[in-house]
Amino acid sequence: MKIIVAIKQVPARDSQLRLNSAAKWIDEEDLTFEINEPDAYALEEALQLKEKQGAGEVIALCLGPERAGSTLREALAKGADRAIHIVCEHPESLDPLAIAKLLAGAIRTEAPDLVLTGLQSDDLGSGQTGVIVAELLGCSHATIIMEVLPQPSSQNVGSVRVKRELEDGWFQYIQMPLPAVLTIQSGINRLRYATLMGIKKAKTKEMRIIEAETVGGQAASLDGIYPPDRQKQTQMITGTAKEQAVQLVEKLRFEMRVL
Amino acid sequence: MILVVMEQHAGAWHKMSWETLAGGQQLGKAMGEPVAAAVLGEGIGALAAELATKALDKVYAIEHLQLALYTADGYTAALAALIGQLQPTLVLFPHTYQVRDFGPKLATRLDRLLLSDVVRVMPGPVFVRQLFQGKLNADVRPTTAAPHLVSLQAGAYRADTLVAGTAPIETITPTLEASRQQPEAPFRESSRAVDLTAADLIVSVGRGIREADNLPLVEELAKALGAELAASRPICDNGWLPMERQVGSSGQTVAPKVYLAVGISGAIQHLVGMKGAKAIVAINKDPHAPIFEVADYGLVGDLFEIVPALTEEIRKAKA
Numbered sequence: 001m002k003i004i005v006a007i008k009q010v011p012a013r014d015s016q017l018r019l020n021s022a023a024k025w026i027d028e029e030d031l032t033f034e035i036n037e038p039d040a041y042a043l044e045e046a047l048q049l050k051e052k053q054g055a056g057e058v059i060a061l062c063l064g065p066e067r068a069g070s071t072l073r074e075a076l077a078k079g080a081d082r083a084i085h086i087v088c089e090h091p092e093s094l095d096p097l098a099i100a101k102l103l104a105g106a107i108r109t110e111a112p113d114l115v116l117t118g119l120q121s122d123d124l125g126s127g128q129t130g131v132i133v134a135e136l137l138g139c140s141h142a143t144i145i146m147e148v149l150p151q152p153s154s155q156n157v158g159s160v161r162v163k164r165e166l167e168d169g170w171f172q173y174i175q176m177p178l179p180a181v182l183t184i185q186s187g188i189n190r191l192r193y194a195t196l197m198g199i200k201k202a203k204t205k206e207m208r209i210i211e212a213e214t215v216g217g218q219a220a221s222l223d224g225i226y227p228p229d230r231q232k233q234t235q236m237i238t239g240t241a242k243e244q245a246v247q248l249v250e251k252l253r254f255e256m257r258v259l
Numbered sequence: 260m261i262l263v264v265m266e267q268h269a270g271a272w273h274k275m276s277w278e279t280l281a282g283g284q285q286l287g288k289a290m291g292e293p294v295a296a297a298v299l300g301e302g303i304g305a306l307a308a309e310l311a312t313k314a315l316d317k318v319y320a321i322e323h324l325q326l327a328l329y330t331a332d333g334y335t336a337a338l339a340a341l342i343g344q345l346q347p348t349l350v351l352f353p354h355t356y357q358v359r360d361f362g363p364k365l366a367t368r369l370d371r372l373l374l375s376d377v378v379r380v381m382p383g384p385v386f387v388r389q390l391f392q393g394k395l396n397a398d399v400r401p402t403t404a405a406p407h408l409v410s411l412q413a414g415a416y417r418a419d420t421l422v423a424g425t426a427p428i429e430t431i432t433p434t435l436e437a438s439r440q441q442p443e444a445p446f447r448e449s450s451r452a453v454d455l456t457a458a459d460l461i462v463s464v465g466r467g468i469r470e471a472d473n474l475p476l477v478e479e480l481a482k483a484l485g486a487e488l489a490a491s492r493p494i495c496d497n498g499w500l501p502m503e504r505q506v507g508s509s510g511q512t513v514a515p516k517v518y519l520a521v522g523i524s525g526a527i528q529h530l531v532g533m534k535g536a537k538a539i540v541a542i543n544k545d546p547h548a549p550i551f552e553v554a555d556y557g558l559v560g561d562l563f564e565i566v567p568a569l570t571e572e573i574r575k576a577k578a
Contacts, residue, residue, distance in 0.1 A: 011391075013466075014545070016545075016547070017391060017394055017395060017547075019395075026391075026395070095372055096363070096372065097366075097367065097372045100367075119359075122391065122392060123390060123391055124390060125376065125388075125389065125390060125391070125392065126375055126376070127359050127363075127375060127376070128359075128362075128363035128373060128375060131331075131359075131360070131361075131362075131363035131364050131367075132363045132364070132366075132367045134364065135363070135364045135367040135368060136367065140331075140332070140439040140440060141331065141364070142331070142360070142440065143356075143359055143360045144356055144359070144360070164360075165356070165509055166356055166357075166445055167355065167356050167508055167509060168509075168510075168511070168512070169447055169448065169502075169503075169509070169510065169511070170445045170446070170447055171445065171446055171447070171448065172442060172443060172444070172445040172446070173442075173443040174330075174440050174441060174442045174443065175440070175441045175443075176439050176440045176441065177439055185509075186492070186493070186496050187492070187493075187495070187496025187497070218402060219371060219372035219401065219402060219403045220372055220374060220399050220400065220401050220402055220403075221399070221400050221402050222397055222398070222399055223385060223397075223398035223399070223400055224397070224398050225390060225395050225396065225397045225398075226395065226396055226398075227394070227395060227396070227547070228389070228393065228395070228396045228549070228552055229552075230551070230552045231552050231553055232539075232552070232553055232554065232555060234541075234551055234552075234554045234555060234556065234557045235555065235556050235557065236557045236558075236559065237556060237557065237558050238559075241560060241561065241564035241565045241568045242568045242572075244558050244560060244565055244568070244569075245565060245568035245569040245571070245572040246572055248540065248556065248558065248569060248572075249569070249572040249573055249575075249576050251556055252484075252517070252573070252576075253576065255538075256516065256517050256537075256538045258459070258460055258484075258516055258517050259484075259573065259576055259577065
């Protein structure tokens with residue numbers, strides 16, 4: 001089975017975010033970047049599918065600036081066979097449809113059986129890229145997936161059964177023909193770390209660089225970004241840890257009345 | 260026209276649908292547009308009749324055997340046909356897991372972009388959505404011609420502002436090809452051993468706890484307070500606590516007297532599960548964490564110092 005995993009590089013989770021001077025995006029200076037968490041689970045799922053089947057190929061695909069190459073290297077170190085980097089210096093200026101068009105272009109030439117990606121990115125959080133890619137490729141899809149079960153070819157040629165997470169603790173299995181696009185939920189598997197051997201091997205693996213074409217016609221414009229306003233008047237309790245604890249116990253007793 | 264696409268599962272409404280419908284009514288008034296609502300399924304006469312008791316210009320009941328169980332293919336085809344026929348200015352959806360599954364596909368089919376996860380609509384209209392897990396907001400403006408497709412996050416509008424009235428119902432049977440997705444009946448993993456919805460006090464733990472070995476710290480706090488222990492999604496994903504203790508859009512929705520969030524940054528998926536709490540206390544090292552936007556009491560600092568101190572003070576107070 002040939003599997004493409006679309007991954008994204010995003011600012012590290014605990015980053016202190018500052019707006020850039022135009023207030024259109026964040027100031028990326030001094031930030032560290034890492035793989036988008038749900039994408040890490042998508043990559044792991046692809047690697048496990050290949051290992052279970054004992055054959056196949058896992059290709060890591062990333063659209064992003066030059067720095068995103070490090071995230072692809074990491075994917076190679078974890079076990080991806082090769083990588084494709086669509087270089088685009090300012091992906092934040094593209095809407096999900098434009099990004100999906102670029103990804104779909106690269107995926108089409110590879111003709112994979114399965115495309116996996118995270119259910120959403122931790123930065124833009126649109127949660128749309130995978131689904132749009134599926135529609136552009138004309139293939140089936142399913143989102144927020146917690147289990148991927150390729151069906152034995154003797155019974156049902158080229159199909160996959162997946163467990164979709166619904167809301168409020170509900171789940172559902174659905175089956176669909178390949179090729180298909182699946183967006184993976186965090187927690188579907190246990191992530192692996194790259195081994196020293198893997199890191200060494202990664203250096204010899206193929207990383208294809210493609211310059212992003214200009215995609216015309218943005219469907220939405222970003223007027224600006226800003227910190228959200230507070231919905232509530234929060235009482236801040238300050239002091240040493242002990243002082244904070246003493247004050248909170250007072251509040252729990254006399255204001256919230258639960259002690 | 261503003262078209263609101265409602266969501267139902269096995270004849271029961273998804274409650275975010277009502278908030279979206281209220282949003283549709285308010286935007287209709289502001290923009291001077293008629294407002295219609297659509298419901299899809301099989302045997303949905305009663306649902307359509309209920310919709311017809313609201314102040315709407317039209318109710319569309321999209322009936323088809325193939326819509327009995329949701330599929331992305333079925334919903335996309337049926338709604339693409341309806342939107343093509345009605346040519347609405349704005350199509351509103353509740354931002355549910357189901358809409359996340361078909362909304363982007365439908366928009367692409369219509370050569371449009373879905374503006375997803377919108378928390379507020381401002382005149383223009385300009386749509387406000389969250390970035391970086393709620394740490395920042397963005398003002399987004401569609402630049403294409405109508406229809407604009409928008410999914411509204413829980414809490415963007417209040418369902419109790421919904422205006423009653425009467426509306427005519429039109430039943431439509433769309434032409435649908437067989438769906439490529441073959442759905443099975445939805446199920447729950449297990450009967451819930453832990454019912455967090457009944458708890459008066461909840462101590463909830465997030466990523467800030469760093470590792471499973473640190474969990475006893477919050478377990479002690481919960482015990483001292485007499486609270487149920489809950490968690491945000493990452494803690495359950497890691498298997499540190501069972502899934503049934505998860506609060507948020509994929510877990511339980513709770514409304515205790517006090518919700519004490521320890522090391523939880525407050526992504527929207529978590530907030531929708533707990534913002535109904537009477538009082539929210541947040542302990543977090545990051546003063547800009549989105550959890551403080553909804554917290555009544557905020558403690559900025561190191562949870563590894565604050566939590567043990569708090570446990571001790573609660574024990575003293577109870578002694």
